[in-house]
Amino acid sequence: MTEDIEHRLDRVESRFAMHDLVSDYCHGFDKRDWDRFAAIWWPDAVWDIGPPFGTFEGSDGIAHVTKDILWDAWLASSHYTTNLVITFEGKDRATGVCDVDCIGTTSDGQAQTVAASYFDIFERRGGVWKIAHRKVKMYHFNPLSGVTLSPPA
Template sequence: MSQNEAFSPARVVDRMIIQHVMAQWCHAVDRLDRQGMLAVFHDGATDSHGPYIGPVEGLVDWVLERHKAIPFSSHFIGNMLIDFASEDVAIVETYVRTIQQYPPEAKAQIAQFTGGASGAEGSYVDVFTSSRYLDRFERRDGQWRIAERTLIQDWKRLDEVKVMALQPKKGWILGKRDGNDESQIVRRQFGLDAAV
């Protein structure tokens, strides 16, 4: 595919849709939105996510269970290389950084995620990661979604929390992972949902 073809108006639209799907994944996983997570994948999609390898339905169940004890999670996407293998298939490599805070009782969840390290007993731990999503996107019935995902892990860092810096005052809006985050409330007010 020539550079002109790769950036034709139709391909620019495809690129924007793929970028939007990636942002939807981050929003859904950070809000623990089951339907939102599933919506970015095609039926029959698979994921190789380190500790979890298998169908995406199992991945979502694994995330929901593992994240129960995590009060805060942020997924940030950066560089995104989108190459079209054919009219309806794209190989997409996306840099992702995560920041998550784990309470002292979540040492098992940290160890599962790191391969063993979990921080000092009794301490809150902030986990920072740098990874890449390697996704095979497919357009089926006009919809771009992920057909296969591989998580490439580059590094992880654990920081023991010495001071809980956020001391909210009355009226501050705090992030929630129970379906009642302010972003979810506003989206519902305007009739927006997780549909890709």
């Protein structure tokens, strides 16, 4: 009985940890908080963003695409993730899929909207959950013609 409760409690705590990783991705990216964003990935993680960006491996690859490409391309962004479904594949490995909507302004001042899904592999190493692999499947990446995004006056 105690083993069953410990197992169930571990699953609950693990789910919360994975939800936090998905949220920290959004907060870290949108608020340009590199430490928060970098903390979600294992050093050997793969971030497969897909077209038009590509696939980036390891801490250096993820830092490069984030700091040198994506943050330069976006003046501002707001990511909203939902519908996270987590499937455990063992005690220290799980997959997740969630949907994301992003709205923002690109460096040329164009308002954009993006809809995608994130397909994650989460791994627990040394008692800590992080993302080992994230595949992005984009459904649309479109300009919002005639729309200017600005803070309230």
